[in-house]
Amino acid sequence: MDEFGIIARYFAPLAGAGGLGLTDDAAILPQRAGHDLVVTTDAIAEGVDFFGFDPAATIAQKALRVNLSDLAAKGAEPAHYLLNLSLPHTVTPDWLAGFAQGLAEDQQRFGITLLGGDTSATDGALAISVTAFGYVPQGGMIRRSGARAGDHVYVTGTIGDSGGGLAIFRREKHALTEEQRDFLIARYRVPQPPVTFAAPLRDIASASVDISDGLIADLGHIASASKLRIVVDGAHVPLSDPLRALWGDAVLLRAVAAGDDYQIAFTAAPGLTGPFTPIGHVAAGEGVSLMINGSEAAVSKPGYRHF
Amino acid sequence: MDEFGIIARYFAPLAGAGGLGLTDDAAILPQRAGHDLVVTTDAIAEGVDFFGFDPAATIAQKALRVNLSDLAAKGAEPAHYLLNLSLPHTVTPDWLAGFAQGLAEDQQRFGITLLGGDTSATDGALAISVTAFGYVPQGGMIRRSGARAGDHVYVTGTIGDSGGGLAIFRREKHALTEEQRDFLIARYRVPQPPVTFAAPLRDIASASVDISDGLIADLGHIASASKLRIVVDGAHVPLSDPLRALWGDAVLLRAVAAGDDYQIAFTAAPGLTGPFTPIGHVAAGEGVSLMINGSEAAVSKPGYRHF
Numbered sequence: 001m002d003e004f005g006i007i008a009r010y011f012a013p014l015a016g017a018g019g020l021g022l023t024d025d026a027a028i029l030p031q032r033a034g035h036d037l038v039v040t041t042d043a044i045a046e047g048v049d050f051f052g053f054d055p056a057a058t059i060a061q062k063a064l065r066v067n068l069s070d071l072a073a074k075g076a077e078p079a080h081y082l083l084n085l086s087l088p089h090t091v092t093p094d095w096l097a098g099f100a101q102g103l104a105e106d107q108q109r110f111g112i113t114l115l116g117g118d119t120s121a122t123d124g125a126l127a128i129s130v131t132a133f134g135y136v137p138q139g140g141m142i143r144r145s146g147a148r149a150g151d152h153v154y155v156t157g158t159i160g161d162s163g164g165g166l167a168i169f170r171r172e173k174h175a176l177t178e179e180q181r182d183f184l185i186a187r188y189r190v191p192q193p194p195v196t197f198a199a200p201l202r203d204i205a206s207a208s209v210d211i212s213d214g215l216i217a218d219l220g221h222i223a224s225a226s227k228l229r230i231v232v233d234g235a236h237v238p239l240s241d242p243l244r245a246l247w248g249d250a251v252l253l254r255a256v257a258a259g260d261d262y263q264i265a266f267t268a269a270p271g272l273t274g275p276f277t278p279i280g281h282v283a284a285g286e287g288v289s290l291m292i293n294g295s296e297a298a299v300s301k302p303g304y305r306h307f
Numbered sequence: 308m309d310e311f312g313i314i315a316r317y318f319a320p321l322a323g324a325g326g327l328g329l330t331d332d333a334a335i336l337p338q339r340a341g342h343d344l345v346v347t348t349d350a351i352a353e354g355v356d357f358f359g360f361d362p363a364a365t366i367a368q369k370a371l372r373v374n375l376s377d378l379a380a381k382g383a384e385p386a387h388y389l390l391n392l393s394l395p396h397t398v399t400p401d402w403l404a405g406f407a408q409g410l411a412e413d414q415q416r417f418g419i420t421l422l423g424g425d426t427s428a429t430d431g432a433l434a435i436s437v438t439a440f441g442y443v444p445q446g447g448m449i450r451r452s453g454a455r456a457g458d459h460v461y462v463t464g465t466i467g468d469s470g471g472g473l474a475i476f477r478r479e480k481h482a483l484t485e486e487q488r489d490f491l492i493a494r495y496r497v498p499q500p501p502v503t504f505a506a507p508l509r510d511i512a513s514a515s516v517d518i519s520d521g522l523i524a525d526l527g528h529i530a531s532a533s534k535l536r537i538v539v540d541g542a543h544v545p546l547s548d549p550l551r552a553l554w555g556d557a558v559l560l561r562a563v564a565a566g567d568d569y570q571i572a573f574t575a576a577p578g579l580t581g582p583f584t585p586i587g588h589v590a591a592g593e594g595v596s597l598m599i600n601g602s603e604a605a606v607s608k609p610g611y612r613h614f
Contacts, residue, residue, distance in 0.1 A: 026347035040333040124431040
């Protein structure tokens with residue numbers, strides 16, 4: 001099947017109104033009155049973000065969700081996406097069908113449609129990048145730069161689970177139950193970005209970031225953009241039981257450097273409660289300090305670096 | 308240098324207003340009152356669209372221009388772009404500086420700015436994809452589907468030059484002068500999409516496409532979307548002297564199947580004159596016929612296919 005056949009069979013059924021059935025050179029991005037259109041783009045790479053033996057459906061969903069996570073952290077509700085695919089010649093119709101099915105399920109789940117993209121063949125590894133579009137009420141996008149001294153720091157979900165799943169695939173020795181192992185692998189394969197939290201987040205957050213490079217590294221982005229210091233109380237970082245079982249005493253230092261969480265870290269007024277956990281505060285100064293038992297812990301590798 | 312260092316040093320200076328200095332997770336796409344926002348995305352691949360020994364600046368410009376070509380064909384004026392880069396570990400600061408310089412020059416030339424993107428490292432080949440945004444007056448995007456029986460078919464520029472340049476790189480034997488060879492190689496390395504023709508095109512075209520897969524293949528997209536037949540008069544297809552010198556008697560069949568032209572093919576009323584050449588007409592039926600000396604020529608491989 002050539003690229004036009006692949007598009008017609010697997011991807012055209014996923015196209016939304018602006019996508020023109022994927023039969024034109026370009027698509028139209030619908031505008032929403034009184035709203036800003038927010039765009040983000042992220043690629044996932046084989047051997048880092050996914051493995052060739054992962055189900056095609058979860059690879060598709062991870063490619064989408066790492067982008068939905070960015071939109072959620074900015075307070076934007078997702079609406080459309082573009083898909084750039086570089087497919088090895090060995091790809092099968094079954095694989096493509098599974099990939100498209102994974103996208104279809106997430107389109108339904110998150111209320112989004114495909115606008116367009118680009119499909120080509122490669123002699124190398126499978127490469128996937130997604131560009132996602134969402135809307136925020138005009139002027140409402142949450143920046144990294146809005147933190148204020150005295151704010152508290154909060155995170156959604158639990159931290160480090162995806163990194164645990166990756167370690168298992170990389171043959172880290174462990175004594176987990178099957179259920180614990182499957183939990184961590186599922187977190188690695190299919191991130192659970194808090195997409196419905198985007199709207200409430202806009203009402204409370206002074207600054208926000210999605211956790212992709214690692215909790216400490218990403219809080220560093222807020223600290224740097226806001227020209228302030230962030231202090232994290234290690235005892236309060238939310239950790240899952242399976243991750244504690246995997247890493248034992250090292251769990252906290254592993255978790256905060258792991259990356260790939262696709263949860264949201266944000267700063268807001270002190271004392272808030274909701275589907276998030278308070279983990280620290282904002283102060284004058286710079287950088288991120290991780291406090292354990294009252295003293296500052298060194299985080300040797302504060303997050304994932306591509307280079 | 309890590310990805311943040313690369314972004315800060317080479318790409319942040321290219322960012323426009325909505326790009327927030329490339330220091331946030333997402334960007335804001337400015338809306339323009341009374342206009343539709345048009346989006347397109349295309350990747351370029353090493354060994355097909357460029358070679359590792361090409362100047363970094365021309366690789367950057369080709370990645371951009373293959374997208375500007377799509378916008379121009381749709382009647383859209385370019386405004387912003389996103390850049391997704393997958394960089395081999397061997398990339399040097401000089402290479403990155405040249406790449407950024409190529410982008411900077413084209414931003415100036417075409418009046419566009421960088422909005423954001425994604426940079427990662429790869430063990431494989433350099434991979435570049437660009438997503439470009441442009442504006443058309445509301446409802447004014449030119450589709451592939453609007454051709455009418457009786458319309459004439461026109462193209463901008465000359466056809467097949469880029470394919471000639473590629474053939475030279477692939478060691479096709481030739482007896483060209485240095486000047487002829489350099490002309491064809493330049494057309495391969497740096498497409499010349501007729502960006503300023505977008506606005507006048509909106510006033511005349513009933514259907515339009517950019518020529519990326521090959522003249523016959525891309526006219527096939529108009530024929531198929533418009534449910535009509537396109538007849539091309541081979542004698543009228545505009546061909547450059549260097550390309551005639553390269554291919555001799557085979558020049559026409561080579562040119563119409565070559566692809567990578569990034570010129571515009573469109574349908575419009577008969578008898579128009581301007582910066583374009585009439586090459587055929589639209590009739591009832593389906594498919595594309597290439598007429599040579601009154602009989603239909605077979606085009607064995609009507610255009611570039613990735614698969």
